[in-house]
Amino acid sequence: MEILVCVKRVPDTAENEFELNSAGNDLDRDDLVYSVNEWDNYAVEEAIQIVDKAGGSVTVITVGDDESEEVLRREMAMGANNGILLSDDAFEGSDGLGVAAILKAEIQKGNYDLILSGAQADEGAGQVGGMLAAMLDMPYASLVNKIEAGDGKITVGREIEGGNQEMNEMDLPCVLSIQTGINEPRYVGIRGIRKVASVDIPVKGASDLGLDAVNVGEAGAKTKRVDYFVPDMGDGAEMLEGSTDEIIEKLIEKLKANGGL
Amino acid sequence: MTQIFAYIPFINGVAADVALEYPSAAKKIDEGASLTAVVAGSGADLDKVANEMTSIYSQVIKIDNADLAYPNAEVVRKALVNILPTDAVFLTAHDTFGMDLAPGLSVKMDSAYAADMVDFEGIDGTTLKAVRQELGGAVSTHVAVDISSGAVMTVRPGSFAPVDGGSAGGSVVDKSGDAGDLSTKRKFLEIVAAEVGDVDITKSDVLVSVGRGIEDEENIEIAQELAEAMNAVVSCSRPIVDAKWLEKSRQVGTSGQTVKPKVYMAMGISGSFQHMGGVKGNPFIVAVNKNPKAPIFQVADVGIVEDILDFIPELTEAINDL
Numbered sequence: 001m002e003i004l005v006c007v008k009r010v011p012d013t014a015e016n017e018f019e020l021n022s023a024g025n026d027l028d029r030d031d032l033v034y035s036v037n038e039w040d041n042y043a044v045e046e047a048i049q050i051v052d053k054a055g056g057s058v059t060v061i062t063v064g065d066d067e068s069e070e071v072l073r074r075e076m077a078m079g080a081n082n083g084i085l086l087s088d089d090a091f092e093g094s095d096g097l098g099v100a101a102i103l104k105a106e107i108q109k110g111n112y113d114l115i116l117s118g119a120q121a122d123e124g125a126g127q128v129g130g131m132l133a134a135m136l137d138m139p140y141a142s143l144v145n146k147i148e149a150g151d152g153k154i155t156v157g158r159e160i161e162g163g164n165q166e167m168n169e170m171d172l173p174c175v176l177s178i179q180t181g182i183n184e185p186r187y188v189g190i191r192g193i194r195k196v197a198s199v200d201i202p203v204k205g206a207s208d209l210g211l212d213a214v215n216v217g218e219a220g221a222k223t224k225r226v227d228y229f230v231p232d233m234g235d236g237a238e239m240l241e242g243s244t245d246e247i248i249e250k251l252i253e254k255l256k257a258n259g260g261l
Numbered sequence: 262m263t264q265i266f267a268y269i270p271f272i273n274g275v276a277a278d279v280a281l282e283y284p285s286a287a288k289k290i291d292e293g294a295s296l297t298a299v300v301a302g303s304g305a306d307l308d309k310v311a312n313e314m315t316s317i318y319s320q321v322i323k324i325d326n327a328d329l330a331y332p333n334a335e336v337v338r339k340a341l342v343n344i345l346p347t348d349a350v351f352l353t354a355h356d357t358f359g360m361d362l363a364p365g366l367s368v369k370m371d372s373a374y375a376a377d378m379v380d381f382e383g384i385d386g387t388t389l390k391a392v393r394q395e396l397g398g399a400v401s402t403h404v405a406v407d408i409s410s411g412a413v414m415t416v417r418p419g420s421f422a423p424v425d426g427g428s429a430g431g432s433v434v435d436k437s438g439d440a441g442d443l444s445t446k447r448k449f450l451e452i453v454a455a456e457v458g459d460v461d462i463t464k465s466d467v468l469v470s471v472g473r474g475i476e477d478e479e480n481i482e483i484a485q486e487l488a489e490a491m492n493a494v495v496s497c498s499r500p501i502v503d504a505k506w507l508e509k510s511r512q513v514g515t516s517g518q519t520v521k522p523k524v525y526m527a528m529g530i531s532g533s534f535q536h537m538g539g540v541k542g543n544p545f546i547v548a549v550n551k552n553p554k555a556p557i558f559q560v561a562d563v564g565i566v567e568d569i570l571d572f573i574p575e576l577t578e579a580i581n582d583l
Binding site for chain 2: 157
């Protein structure tokens with residue numbers, strides 16, 4: 001089985017406290033820690049496990065700048081066989097439809113049986129997988145938390161409300177977005193990264209992909225981010241302050257008053 | 262005039278709460294817009310929901326087809342592409358069905374796509390201004406959506422005020438004959454029900470709920486000790502289940518259990534909307550998190566900026582000394 005996994009380099013929500021820049025129109029990105037989108041690690045792990053059983057290869061792909069190469073190498077250190085970086089100044093400012101169109105152009109050059117993405121990334125839209133499937137006229141399922149690969153078909157479980165699971169049978173090739181918890185992504189050590197440090201990762205731009213710059217990037221975007229802001233906190237929580245002993249004393253009074261003790 | 266269509270999800274003949282929220286969202290998009298409910302399914306359940314929607318919506322489109330007996334997003338999408346006008350502004354909930362349906366629908370409709378809207382600020386020309394969140398709710402953004410060739414948007418359940426239904430006096434239009442060929446390469450098989458765990462967290466008045474801040478499986482024990490001291494039960498957020506430190510039946514959230522405790526102790530939980538979507542009944546919420554900007558502090562009653570690994574054992578000891 002030839003599997004392609006779409007990944008993304010994102011600000012790490014576990015490692016950063018997000019602040020706005022002085023102009024108030026973007027995040028203060030100077031000291032942000034970036035990593036591979038958490039959901040994508042589950043997608044890559046799942047792809048590797050399928051190929052371990054059924055044979056084939058795993059290719060990881062991303063749309064991003066030069067620094068996105070590091071996330072491709074990280075996923076190759078997990079066990080992905082190939083990496084492809086789609087990078088061009090013309091791609092900047094693409095909306096979800098733009099990113100999907102860029103990926104589609106490269107995917108059509110290959111012969112993939114299965115295309116995976118994370119269920120969502122930093123923007124929380126969960127959009128690229130479903131768009132890609134529609135553009136390629138392939139069946140799609142989102143929020144997948146179980147895969148049983150068969151011959152020409154695949155059985156997938158989707159996570160739906162209340163912890164229930166919706167089972168579907170799909171024809172291959174297809175596109176799936178992967179939910180966290182489907183597996184336990186393997187650990188990647190420094191030695192693993194070093195092993196793939198010199199593997200060639202091809203970089204392709206708009207002209208390599210036959211893309212017209214007016215259809216991607218900011219020019220082609222129908223949905224554009226205007227600014228960032230910190231929402232009005234409303235009343236918010238009453239913050240308890242002081243020494244830990246003082247805080248605990250106040251908290252115990254409040255718990256008693258509200259039925260907690 | 263903007264034509265807005267709202268997709269009504271339902272289970273066993275009961276419409277989701279979002280059915281009462283779309284009218285408020287539509288008004289914020291365009292006060293003068295027409296608003297039509299779209300109900301797809303099969304048989305008596307469909308008819309029941311379609312008729313109920315006439316008390317909330319002046320127009321209700323019904324799509325009845327045996328292939329829609331289970332709402333397989335791929336099948337629903339095919340029907341919608343044949344029925345919606347090409348410049349429609351289509352709304353669906355940002356739930357597990359909407360996330361399955363909407364991105365691909367925007368491609369087939371050749372429309373703009375915008376996900377998980379929490380507010381709308383009106384249309385200027387053909388540009389709709391809207392609000393959404395990024396980075397797990399840590400920051401908000403304004404987005405400009407070009408709706409000149411229509412738009413497909415998901416709206417966050419609970420973000421728009423529910424309307425009082427009852428007086429719309431609408432009528433049902435049966436568009437089943439326009440649905441077209443509904444064959445797809447994805448076939449629904451069955452629903453596998455969630456596993457029942459050893460503890461029913463929905464029955465406890467007090468929950469000690471742990472999130473990423475617990476850092477390690479070994480530390481779950483300190484939460485259990487606090488729960489014992491408070492005569493409470495330990496629940497958790499999604500990352501704890503993903504890491505297999507607690508079983509799925511202990512997970513609070515839209516993809517886990519819905520709980521209605523009196524007191525909810527959110528320990529090292531950031532407070533994503535998917536998590537808080539499972540906390541109902543307006544409990545007294547105590548949030549302890551070392552990140553002062555954690556979104557949980559917006560919804561909690563009492564907030565404490567501390568590392569739970571230090572704080573929980575001290576709190577347990579103090580309660581045991583009472």
